Amino acid sequence: MSSTALLDLAGSVAAALADRPVDGLGDEALLGITRQVEALGRSVDALRVAMAGEIAARSRTEDGPAGLAARKGCRSANELLQRLTQASSANTAARLTLAALTRRGTTLSGARMPAMFDHVRAALETGDLGVDAALALTKNLAPLRDRVHPDALDAAERELVAAATGSSPDSHVEASADEIRIQASVWRATLDPIGLEPDEAHAMAKRGFRLGPERNGLVPVSGGLLPEAAGRVKRLFDAYLTPTTAPAFLTDEELADKNAVKDPRTKDQQRHDVLIGVLDAMARSGDTPTIGGAAPTVLVTMRAEDLETGGAGYADGVESPLSPTTVKQMVCSGGTQKVLIGRNGRILKLGSAERCFTAPQRRAITARDGGCRIPGCSIPAGWCEVHHVIPAAEGGPTHPDNGVLLCWFHHRTIDTSGWAIRMRAGAPEVQAPPWLDHTRRWRPATKSRIALAMRLGRPHHGP
Numbered sequence: 001m002s003s004t005a006l007l008d009l010a011g012s013v014a015a016a017l018a019d020r021p022v023d024g025l026g027d028e029a030l031l032g033i034t035r036q037v038e039a040l041g042r043s044v045d046a047l048r049v050a051m052a053g054e055i056a057a058r059s060r061t062e063d064g065p066a067g068l069a070a071r072k073g074c075r076s077a078n079e080l081l082q083r084l085t086q087a088s089s090a091n092t093a094a095r096l097t098l099a100a101l102t103r104r105g106t107t108l109s110g111a112r113m114p115a116m117f118d119h120v121r122a123a124l125e126t127g128d129l130g131v132d133a134a135l136a137l138t139k140n141l142a143p144l145r146d147r148v149h150p151d152a153l154d155a156a157e158r159e160l161v162a163a164a165t166g167s168s169p170d171s172h173v174e175a176s177a178d179e180i181r182i183q184a185s186v187w188r189a190t191l192d193p194i195g196l197e198p199d200e201a202h203a204m205a206k207r208g209f210r211l212g213p214e215r216n217g218l219v220p221v222s223g224g225l226l227p228e229a230a231g232r233v234k235r236l237f238d239a240y241l242t243p244t245t246a247p248a249f250l251t252d253e254e255l256a257d258k259n260a261v262k263d264p265r266t267k268d269q270q271r272h273d274v275l276i277g278v279l280d281a282m283a284r285s286g287d288t289p290t291i292g293g294a295a296p297t298v299l300v301t302m303r304a305e306d307l308e309t310g311g312a313g314y315a316d317g318v319e320s321p322l323s324p325t326t327v328k329q330m331v332c333s334g335g336t337q338k339v340l341i342g343r344n345g346r347i348l349k350l351g352s353a354e355r356c357f358t359a360p361q362r363r364a365i366t367a368r369d370g371g372c373r374i375p376g377c378s379i380p381a382g383w384c385e386v387h388h389v390i391p392a393a394e395g396g397p398t399h400p401d402n403g404v405l406l407c408w409f410h411h412r413t414i415d416t417s418g419w420a421i422r423m424r425a426g427a428p429e430v431q432a433p434p435w436l437d438h439t440r441r442w443r444p445a446t447k448s449r450i451a452l453a454m455r456l457g458r459p460h461h462g463p
């Protein structure tokens with residue numbers, strides 16, 4: 001089809017689609033038109049994949065600056081495609097993957113060669129096979145290319161395409177993309193059972209750790225750990241998962257009439273919180289660059305006027321804005337540095353770092369507190385944040401007399417958990433929430449062994 005004919009077609013399809021008679025349709029007509037529109041979409045999708053393949057072929061890295069993407073100022077065919085289509089990177093990457101597997105090559109004499117998955121290519125071109133099913137199919141069969149006989153692979157591909165397009169002798173009903181994924185995985189397991197065995201080399205090649213795209217305020221984590229890595233992670237988590245919050249705080253008599261008070265967090269949530277502490281401790285140690293003694297684990301930017309009143313912030317490397325509560329915690333433990341930016345984006349003025357505890361201050365506070373100040377919490381000092389007892393915004397100084405160690409979780413929830421902290425002559429005291437201790441007594445709850453020893457009035461011997 002010439003490009004002019006394609007433009008004419010696109011114009012008339014757009015005109016027909018603009019007049020959408022959706023709500024006036026009867027049931028049967030609605031279903032019929034849905035199928036027709038989908039068939040149209042599949043043909044367009046096949047063309048999208050083919051176009052992506054052509055752009056990739058003209059943007060090969062070995063062509064260097066002469067490649068198409070490079071000439072258009074893009075780092076890759078994928079970037080060029082995203083700019084052209086406004087589609088997501090996941091979407092354009094899927095098109096490129098499928099294009100690479102279904103694009104026909106050319107011999108030196110100019111003859112067309114079959115594609116790697118030629119049945120898939122043919123069914124895509126006729127609009128019978130959708131991109132979702134084609135991806136599910138090729139994703140499962142592609143790893144088998146070097147492992148099973150080409151004839152066996154060809155048979156599997158043909159059968160799966162037949163199932164997806166309803167042209168199989170077994171069934172004339174098209175299988176959905178999800179069904180194709182399951183069928184393809186069965187084919188894979190049947191053709192290459194050894195490939196499924198978790199032998200070491202295989203696991204080694206498959207090991208990985210991924211952060212997915214953010215959704216609903218959470219970044220999904222996925223991947224696979226080698227058993228030895230999983231063992232280390234488990235040991236770390238198990239050592240710091242807290243079964244209870246109370247025992248270290250209440251006396252035995254006070255505990256007698258209560259059942260042990262459970263940590264309100266799930267085990268999954270606790271593991272998440274332990275991980276933050278581990279990462280923070282690592283960021284603070286060794287060669288990590290520091291701002292005024294505190295390691296800049298995450299850079300958060302916000303408007304100056306929001307600093308006192310509370311407002312959204314933006315973290316380096318994270319897409320969605322951070323809530324005022326999150327920002328407040330990060331400012332409390334991480335400090336601030338004012339940067340005045342002009343209307344044209346130029347930096348007009350750079351202030352010095354404020355409100356962050358220096359490394360010597362942190363060491364002093366660690367010696368006094370010994371770990372998270374909330375009784376029953378087993379997060380060690382090295383993994384804790386320093387909390388301003390009187391917020392800096394309310395005039396609280398960044399001084400050891402106003403800073404206590406709290407783990408990430410107890411810091412995050414200090415305003416809502418019912419735990420209260422005050423400083424008495426430079427020593428922190430903790431008040432438990434009423435559901436835990438109805439006397440509401442203030443108590444010095446330290447985990448520092450030297451502080452405990454001094455309270456006992458005896459000299460401190462050894463660890």
Ligand SMILES: [Zn+2]
Pocket residue numbers: 372373374377378379406407408409410
């Ligand atoms: Zn804690």
